[in-house]
Amino acid sequence: MSVSTAEKEESTPARKRGNWINDWRPENPAFWRSKGRKIAWKNLGISVVAEHLGFNVWTLMSIVVVGLDEVGYSFGVGQQLWLLILPNLIGALLRVPYTFAVPRFGGRGWTTTSVCLLLIPCAMLAAAVTAENTPYWFFLLTAAAMGVGGGNFSSSMTNISFFFPEHRKGLALGLNAAGGNIGVAVSQLLVPFVMHLGAGVNLSYAALMWMPVIILTGACSWRYMNSLTAAKPDNGSYREAVRSRHTPVMALLYVGTFGSFIGFSFAFPSLIEIAFSDFSSFMGIAFIGALIGSVARPLGGWFSDRIGGARITMWNFLGLAAGTVGVLAGTHLDSFAVFFGPFVLLFVLTGIGNGSTYRMIPPVFVREAEQRAARTGEDLETAHRAAKRRSGAVIGVVGAVGAFGGVLINLVFKFSLQATGTLTPALLSVFALFLVCAAMTWWHYIRTDVPRTERARAAGV
Template sequence: MPLQVRQHTIDDWDAEDVDAWNNGGARIARRNLIWSIFAEHVGFSVWSIWSVMVLFMPQNVYHIDAAGKFFLVAMPTLVGSVLRLPYTFATATFGGRNWTVFSALVLLIPTTLTLYFMAHPGTSYTTFMVVAAIAGLGGGNFASSMTNINAFYPQRLKGWALGLNAGGGNVGVALIQIVGLLVIATVGNRSPHLVCAVYLVLLSIAAVGAALFMDNLTNQRTNGRSMIDVMRYRDSWLIAVLYIGTFGSFIGFSFAFGQVLQITFLANATHGGSATPAMTGQAALHAAQIAFIGPLLGSIARPPGGWLSDRIGGSRVTLYTFAAMIAAAGWLVVFGEMGDAMQRGLSGGILTANVVGFVALFVLSGIGNGSVYKMIPSIFDAKAQSIDGFSQAEKVDWSRRMSGALIGIAGAIGALGGVGINVVLRASYLSSSKSATTAFWVFLGFYVLCAAITWFAYVRTPSTAAAPKTAVQAVAPA
């Protein structure tokens, strides 16, 4: 029988029921996925709004140096990563539709505050940090959205669905940078309020669309106990580390790329001298013209990463991805060392090589985001099949709750990697070389660690250990 939806609420949703899926279930899941993507997309944009605002903040006007700007863009990353933990519970507690509406409306607050205080350059640095922290609310949307969509789709389609949901959300980082580019190119780098105005409209559309077209699932359960129990597994900690390497890289580079480019262009223009307002404006424009490319390609790469993982396995795709990221980071180290040897600015060839290396890392991190998230439901589905005394429906329910809990935890810990990216870059620019080369060495070393974990834990000896009996009893379906 076709599924019946009453007042945007669905009882006894079972995505693994093929008959129900073919008789309306697929259409319902697709409708929820579309509006989930849009709402998460706008949430990502607001989360990363300060990566664009710093391009509108010349030092001689706002009196914030490059090191201060790296901390400014790191603040929403930090807050957003922490909020991903409570946001993981939100859809199960309040309903996926209800929470999507609320989480979109609440982002009107940081967007309005950003619009107001950017119009007042004399505002204290502390106030800017507080406003940037509130923008971190947008970072939590990812966890609630992914947990919600994970419940809507069957195991055989989770890689594609989660990849599409996350990739569509990630594109928000690139789109807000494109909006910033258009504003800078048309009216200059003194009109940041126009960027904020665009997102006030988009947030309103997201809230209305979610209210009209999304649904709540009454049997969607992810609770605090599930989050505690899922962390008993070694796999949960290893997946979190791998997600630092993929999503941490993506979001950290997304927030920092424009700032790195602006510093580089300004250094080339001034050759150690003082920057004029015209030079600062041109540096901001040149940075904005390039900065969106990396996040855009990285976001587009995420769904194919999930799709490919559905076919050849998430662990293998993850291993190949980290191997390629090691090569890309090594590329940046080589050309970074060459640029440091020149001491003043970068030649056109070396600058191009650095941009190519960064963009490669964006694309690879996007693929890795999709493959790592595909590994989560696969790992717990395998564990669920080993549980004695559970019906197939109970095994599916247990696997779904464990996967949903880990999606939130991995998303939170992975986002903290974005904070690390900005902190390491800041320290690198404050070093004697005054460049990002030291940071590239750090990134290279971490990617080697991630590749080793993937090989030893999942490719060489796949993790199919049974769920501990005590953990199963603690989270057995009611």
Template sequence: MSSLASSSNSAVDPPAATDAPPETDPSPAVDPPARGGGRRHRLDDWRPEDPTFWRTTGAPIARRNLWVSIFAEHVGFSVWSLWSVTVLFLGPAYGIDPAGKFLLTAVPAALGAVLRLPYTLAVARFGGRNWTIVSALLLLVPAVPMTVLLEPGVSYTTLMVLACLTGVGGGNFASSMANINLFFPDRLKGRALGLNAGGGNLGVPAVQLVGLAVLATAGAAYPRLVPAVYLPLIVLAALAAARWLDNIPDAHNEPGALREAARDRHTWVMSLLYVGTFGSFIGFGFAFGQVLQLQFAERFPTPVDAAWLTFLGPLIGSLIRPVGGQLADRLGGARVTFWNFVAMAVGASLVLYAARELSFPLYLAGFLSLFVFSGIGNGSTYKMIPAIFRARAAAEAELTGDPVAAQRRARRLSGALIGIAGAVGASGGVLVNVAFRQSFLSSGNAEAAYLAFIGWYALCFLVTWTVYLRPGPGRLTGV
């Protein structure tokens, strides 16, 4: 997710399959690439597109960097999601109403969205290994004070600051994707990035399972134990990055790519769609436990009663993500995205109906369907971005007679668009939690929020149809 020149191909084959590791050749590796000036962890000679180099040298190095990156990103996503489970511990002793709790889950999403672009650019500026070490250690900034300060009597302002600080984990996804993209040849980028993205997304249900374990064993009086579990994991992630990751020094940020992409209408169309998919995933992941407790208070009188279901939605959404990419490969990204938003609108309508009828089975089915389709939409919208620029490059090449320049510009802009859309899309997590907050404040229930979600998904499928599917002159084909 970057405008990195060396990573602009990230959009050529975005995250699709996460069910198998990237291809490697069983041939024994030869000497690793030269490391300039005797400095360790610096790959001065890196040629993943060279078949011989990849077979003999590149694959094992890339695979080692991938697995460490997955672990570091997973820990980052877990820290980002800490407050999705922490709020379940904040009982009457903390004196916080539901609206205040939804605000506590909104601010991490806000900071995470803001940090995605600078974190992406930091990979080329400081080196992927160096920045992974720094970004892992930055997770201690929220985790340590949470471990110390989370107890009855702590001020709401302090809780807001602590919640906001966990947003640093949201930036880790962007820098991790930009870094791993540098290591793999084009034909393997999709699988490698899919593994990286899937491993990171699984941090959301993982931290909620940790919270459930704490609630079930120590009880709701010890919320500080949840961040405490992650302190050694954060240190381990930093140490693993220092020991096993490498820098690729010839990576650089494309000057002007972000500015040029920001002037392109497709950047903002795709950002809107990504708000509907990834924004829904992260927003519902943060809010699901609270909504269950509030919507069905008699069924879930204690936090542990809700916590055992909280992780299901994010888990399903994470695991289903590759299906969206695979469907987009076969059917077309725009077509899959269109019908996916139709399904999300239907799912939100089912949730609204079930909430009004107090039908918990229907409510759970509807909410889980929202996680499923937000996961599918993450994959299909990612697939649309390179397809958009491939179609435009083909048209540009016909006009200019220079297909090489057209393809270079397409890769440059698609990489920048992914960076912008990723940052904007993460802000959807803020909107979801603010919508729930305002709905409970105004009416004491979440019906207004569900209506807002239905309206947003309707807007998304109408935009998808109008811009990418409606027959007519000038429409991009093959998106």
């Protein structure tokens, strides 16, 4: 009788209050099979679309700016550069408060709000390019407003991290992130085509094309998504997470993966034109890099679930270093094929690294919580719930630093070209970054001197 009662309790459906779920136990196999899996994948599906739209809007200005001359806005190179940098900077800054918004307002409420906020930069861009004599400061304001799209990533990843059990989290976070990252490639592919529909260049179409989809996604988010009471913050959880010795390490690793991905995505078309002007026609397929990198991201989570996040991350950075040598060889040999092939490999590996790096975060904080529980006598289940909240906070911090990495990557390319007229100093700097990241991963999570239990947790095995 007692066994039947226990089994019944384990498989009890998630208790809901409106769209809030009060009882969420994804680590319980019976609960996950009976109800949890369906709810989690439903929320993930909508989250992917919402995050995808965020990346669509975030990268809009980098595509529109090349057509401003054709509609009568002749901004200088420095002015255009600020229009490209501002969305990245604001998006990076917003990632931390966006992470905090999920526990405050719930995943459903904040996903709906963050999606609807994307209508603002779209409306501003449409107004800026259709009105006559729009001042430069308004374009700057519009570019800054596009940063809200960059903030969506952290809130989306934090929200989804609460829905899935540990052994499924790598794949889930990888799919969620890939759905967002691929928005860069989709914008690079579709927006130029839509802008040239009809006669002449219609830059307003670049903004208007997303607005119906944004409205529909906001409505679906409000109607079908859920919020978890388990995602509510405990006192000081964010402060404790930021103080952790793992946070700066994971932030650096994410600069090496996502920072490189977003930096390369913005720079790739320009680098082709600058380094191989005879092959400038290939700029039209530059979206392939961002596309492949986005698709590869879930593989990082999938491999990490099976092999270990730290191991995949370390070997991935060594592969990135080798790929950078290949790109450098292409520039020195003046061979577009040698340049293009390794650069595509860089996109693949940054995508895999994005997934594996994020997969490392939850196990690290679970281990810290278990060690604290062993010392203080704290209930283990309570400690695990707190660890999930702390890892969610770190996801926001790491995501913000990674986005700043994209700015730094582009600045390195800019300074290299201005100082020497070549990409060599920039590529050597990137090569050094990848080696440092590989060494940091080995030192903190793989080397034999690291305690075995901590090493196993960090590796995700």
